Amino acid sequence: MLKEIAVGMGLGTLIFLAIRGVDIWPLLLLAALGLLLFLGGFTSRIQWGSRSRATLGSRTTVSFQDIGGQDTAKNELIEALEFVLRPQDIERLGIRPLKGILLTGPPGTGKTLLAKAAANYTDSVFLSASGSEFVEMYAGVGAQRVRQLFHEARQAARREGLTSAIIFIDEIEVMAGRRGQHHSHLEYDQTLNQLLVEMDGMNTDDDVRILVMAATNRADLIDPALLRPGRFDRTVRVDLPDRAARKAILMLHTRNKPLDPAVDLDRIAQETFGFSGAHLESVCNEAAILAMREAASRIRQEHFKAAIDKVLLGERLNRHLNRDELYRVAVHESGHAVIGELVKPGSVSSITIAPRGMALGFVRQAPDDDRVLETVSELKADIAVALGGSAAERLLLGEQSTGAANDFEKAWEIARRMVTAGLSSLGVVQEEALSPEVLYKTIQEILRDSQELVDELLAEHREAVQLLAARLMESETLPGDEVRRLVA
Numbered sequence: 001m002l003k004e005i006a007v008g009m010g011l012g013t014l015i016f017l018a019i020r021g022v023d024i025w026p027l028l029l030l031a032a033l034g035l036l037l038f039l040g041g042f043t044s045r046i047q048w049g050s051r052s053r054a055t056l057g058s059r060t061t062v063s064f065q066d067i068g069g070q071d072t073a074k075n076e077l078i079e080a081l082e083f084v085l086r087p088q089d090i091e092r093l094g095i096r097p098l099k100g101i102l103l104t105g106p107p108g109t110g111k112t113l114l115a116k117a118a119a120n121y122t123d124s125v126f127l128s129a130s131g132s133e134f135v136e137m138y139a140g141v142g143a144q145r146v147r148q149l150f151h152e153a154r155q156a157a158r159r160e161g162l163t164s165a166i167i168f169i170d171e172i173e174v175m176a177g178r179r180g181q182h183h184s185h186l187e188y189d190q191t192l193n194q195l196l197v198e199m200d201g202m203n204t205d206d207d208v209r210i211l212v213m214a215a216t217n218r219a220d221l222i223d224p225a226l227l228r229p230g231r232f233d234r235t236v237r238v239d240l241p242d243r244a245a246r247k248a249i250l251m252l253h254t255r256n257k258p259l260d261p262a263v264d265l266d267r268i269a270q271e272t273f274g275f276s277g278a279h280l281e282s283v284c285n286e287a288a289i290l291a292m293r294e295a296a297s298r299i300r301q302e303h304f305k306a307a308i309d310k311v312l313l314g315e316r317l318n319r320h321l322n323r324d325e326l327y328r329v330a331v332h333e334s335g336h337a338v339i340g341e342l343v344k345p346g347s348v349s350s351i352t353i354a355p356r357g358m359a360l361g362f363v364r365q366a367p368d369d370d371r372v373l374e375t376v377s378e379l380k381a382d383i384a385v386a387l388g389g390s391a392a393e394r395l396l397l398g399e400q401s402t403g404a405a406n407d408f409e410k411a412w413e414i415a416r417r418m419v420t421a422g423l424s425s426l427g428v429v430q431e432e433a434l435s436p437e438v439l440y441k442t443i444q445e446i447l448r449d450s451q452e453l454v455d456e457l458l459a460e461h462r463e464a465v466q467l468l469a470a471r472l473m474e475s476e477t478l479p480g481d482e483v484r485r486l487v488a
């Protein structure tokens with residue numbers, strides 16, 4: 001900013017002097033000299049920027065064993081990394097090489113760790129950068145930095161005698177937001193374009209193969225051009241850890257700490273609902289600090305308890321539910337799951353009350369074989385499952401909550417589809433000729449029937465819902481088999 005003001009003032013003075021008839025040529029010469037010096041320093045700054053030696057590319061020591069939980073993410077990632085490990089096969093079979101993997105999920109869940117472990121697993125050098133490093137006021141600097149990063153990756157791999165490099169870009173949404181939506185859009189667009197150019201230019205027969213891994217917690221902001229085949233081909237979701245994963249993470253971060261034999265990590269995992277891996281690491285660290293302050297030789301359970309409070313109060317977690325709310329979520333999800341098993345036996349594959357993305361809980365249903373057509377009974381079953389959550393809340397807790405708004409939207413949409421597809425009591429209809437009142441009434445009729453059925457079914461299986469909710473409060477995540485056992 002200061003530079004802009006100085007340049008502006010200098011120019012102003014020159015013009016003023018010129019108007020007054022002063023000879024400004026010597027001054028102009030001086031200014032040109034200054035500009036040259038400034039640009040010289042500037043380009044060297046572009047080249048090395050503010051990067052430390054560590055980010056210039058090196059081997060990593062983190063392995064997948066050092067990451068607790070995240071089994072799905074790890075498996076998906078390892079599967080994708082086969083592409084990097086078997087370049088000959090890829091080429092022989094004519095498979096399009098994998099160029100980019102996008103890791104999405106809340107902060108502190110281990111995305112950076114996964115990228116480092118991937119570098120270790122594939123014997124690649126690791127370079128990291130953050131999306132914000134590429135955002136500069138000067139046009140072209142961001143693009144230049146992207147070029148530089150890829151150049152550095154190749155150099156670093158050669159220096160280490162390796163044939164592959166992983167470039168990790170954190171907060172990619174900052175530089176790869178949808179194009180044309182920023183104020184200084186030109187600069188952003190150039191940077192993103194440069195990234196796409198670099199990725200398009202990567203080949204399997206390069207002497208250094210590069211894999212770009214990017215992380216974001218706002219996948220919705222990413223420019224779709226980045227997700228096209230041949231760019232970020234894979235997206236791996238990295239969620240907040242559930243109870244078992246939290247225990248695994250706690251075990252990892254207490255490996256090197258003296259624990260009192262009475263410390264119950266399982267209990268701590270239970271009490272840290274909604275914590276990310278980074279929060280859990282802080283809990284372990286804070287507990288150790290508290291023990292040190294008391295000059296205790298071992299870390300005790302109460303140190304952990306105090307540490308949890310400290311981490312909780314220190315930074316408000318996105319979503320920390322109190323026990324009553326958590327029980328409501330458990331009851332709600334149990335309602336979905338029990339109805340799911342009753343109307344579509346064998347369909348529930350897992351149920352959880354650990355928050356995923358925007359949802360407080362989730363029932364995963366085994367995907368049907370690609371359904372193109374849906375029958376009336378299938379549609380009715382889907383509506384019943386959607387209404388099961390709020391019905392369970394009514395049954396066990398006496399009243400509903402706002403948590404069901406999404407379910408209702410979904411149920412409404414299915415019912416509307418039924419009406420327009422000629423599957424309602426109206427018979428075949430023409431959508432345009434249908435008055436909104438009639439449409440509304442017919443949808444309500446369908447939903448009311450479904451509601452009645454769901455209420456009846458749940459009342460019959462009240463005990464199963466209750467037991468399932470209680471089991472969820474203990475374990476957070478349960479497999480579908482458990483639901484089936486309770487319903488049976």
Ligand code: ADP
Binds near residue numbers: 107110112215278
């Ligand atoms: P992200 O990149 O998703 O924001 P990081 O990978 O930078 O998160 O994690 C920050 C720190 O939190 C790590 O250095 C580690 O100490 C801890 N951590 C996060 N997730 C895990 C995990 N799954 N297992 C072990 N430690 C974790």
